[in-house]
Amino acid sequence: MSKGKRTWLIVLGLVLAGANLRLPITMMPPILPELEAQIGLPSALAGLLTTIPLLAFAVASPFMGKAGAKHGNGTVLCMSLAVLCIGSYFRIVPSTAALLIGTVAVGIGIAGGNVLLPAVIKESFPDSTASKTTLYTTTMGLVASLGTATSGVIASHVSVRGSMGLFSLVGPVALVVWLVIVMVSRNSKQAGKGLKNAADRPMMDKSPWRSPLAWVILLYFGLQSILYYSLVTWLPAMLKAVGFSAVAAGNLATLFQLCGLPLTLLTPTLAERRHGLAIVNVIVGAGFGVGLLGLMLSGSNMAVVVVAIVLMGFATAAAFSICVVFFQKRTSSADDTARLSGMAQSGGYIIAAIGPVAFGALNGVVGSWMPVKLLMIAITAVLFVAGVVIIRHHDIYEGLD
Numbered sequence: 001m002s003k004g005k006r007t008w009l010i011v012l013g014l015v016l017a018g019a020n021l022r023l024p025i026t027m028m029p030p031i032l033p034e035l036e037a038q039i040g041l042p043s044a045l046a047g048l049l050t051t052i053p054l055l056a057f058a059v060a061s062p063f064m065g066k067a068g069a070k071h072g073n074g075t076v077l078c079m080s081l082a083v084l085c086i087g088s089y090f091r092i093v094p095s096t097a098a099l100l101i102g103t104v105a106v107g108i109g110i111a112g113g114n115v116l117l118p119a120v121i122k123e124s125f126p127d128s129t130a131s132k133t134t135l136y137t138t139t140m141g142l143v144a145s146l147g148t149a150t151s152g153v154i155a156s157h158v159s160v161r162g163s164m165g166l167f168s169l170v171g172p173v174a175l176v177v178w179l180v181i182v183m184v185s186r187n188s189k190q191a192g193k194g195l196k197n198a199a200d201r202p203m204m205d206k207s208p209w210r211s212p213l214a215w216v217i218l219l220y221f222g223l224q225s226i227l228y229y230s231l232v233t234w235l236p237a238m239l240k241a242v243g244f245s246a247v248a249a250g251n252l253a254t255l256f257q258l259c260g261l262p263l264t265l266l267t268p269t270l271a272e273r274r275h276g277l278a279i280v281n282v283i284v285g286a287g288f289g290v291g292l293l294g295l296m297l298s299g300s301n302m303a304v305v306v307v308a309i310v311l312m313g314f315a316t317a318a319a320f321s322i323c324v325v326f327f328q329k330r331t332s333s334a335d336d337t338a339r340l341s342g343m344a345q346s347g348g349y350i351i352a353a354i355g356p357v358a359f360g361a362l363n364g365v366v367g368s369w370m371p372v373k374l375l376m377i378a379i380t381a382v383l384f385v386a387g388v389v390i391i392r393h394h395d396i397y398e399g400l401d
Contacts, residue, residue: 014136021113078179208396218343220344222351226351233356263283330390
């Protein structure tokens with residue numbers, strides 16, 4: 001296969017892999033009521049269907065980075081997609097145990113994509129990381145939003161399991177493409193850089209866990225994750241508490257996810273410009289800060305709430321995208337990118353898993369969402385300061401022996 005065809009094949013693989021990084025999670029909330037009724041799933045366990053993948057991300061992420069450095073990022077990504085496919089269809093089995101086990105497998109599979117895609121891009125496309133990062137992050141956000149918006153509608157016209165099976169087809173398609181990519185790379189004398197065998201790549205003995213800057217990046221990833229997943233979980237409840245109907249709250253929650261797409265497209269390219277990282281950090285801090293203040297003060301004023309939600313949607317998209325940029329720009333090799341990505345996502349998703357549960361409990365104790373919003377604003381301030389620290393340095397091993 002020619003170099004040009006391999007390049008386009010890898011680009012297609014990036015898009016398809018990105019499509020699987022949130023969809024298996026975001027498709028679930030709209031169909032949970034029907035799923036609970038069909039298999040007798042307790043409400044308490046239903047909440048775990050969002051939390052379990054985050055915990056799986058936290059546990060599996062550091063191992064994915066190490067495995068990618070040892071066996072090849074493309075090979076391990078392919079294996080992760082296989083685990084994701086198995087888990088996705090295991091969830092369709094009409095059993096609570098199968099649903100939970102499948103959800104764990106889905107989380108492990110997604111962890112591989114989360115960790116390894118930035119490294120694959122850095123290796124395969126060192127001169128166009130921004131455009132390729134934009135491709136997969138935009139696909140991830142768009143497909144995730146479509147899953148939230150349509151999984152319930154499809155379930156009502158077909159069945160819950162039909163809806164789950166239909167959306168799960170994205171996984172096998174991505175797996176087939178990556179199997180071809182891995183086989184082509186192994187059989188070609190001019191295999192793509194991003195898919196080199198482990199034996200062809202020098203291993204480094206440095207660990208990102210020793211780097212103070214890597215810990216700050218972990219903190220940044222964790223704080224933006226806690227804000228995103230907490231808003232995804234509780235934004236409808238916050239809106240209903242100030243007088244919005246369930247339908248209006250649901251529509252506004254969908255807007256929150258969709259309106260981030262422009263920033264997903266722009267952030268990687270903007271980050272390449274002079275002062276671009278600083279501009280994105282301001283967008284994140286101002287978006288969350290002003291948006292949350294608007295949510296606190298707006299009451300049921302639709303216009304103000306819409307503006308607040310759009311700003312927070314911009315912030316969440318920019319924050320995730322800049323994290324991927326940090327993984328790539330604050331490391332000097334693809335192996336280090338995978339290790340840093342694994343470390344940051346491991347600790348970051350532990351923070352993310354705690355957030356929705358803790359915020360829900362806080363609201364239950366005080367009977368108001370106001371303390372939760374104030375706490376989110378405080379988290380935003382810390383997030384902004386962490387971004388400033390990261391931007392002022394150039395490599396996670398800077399200053400280390």
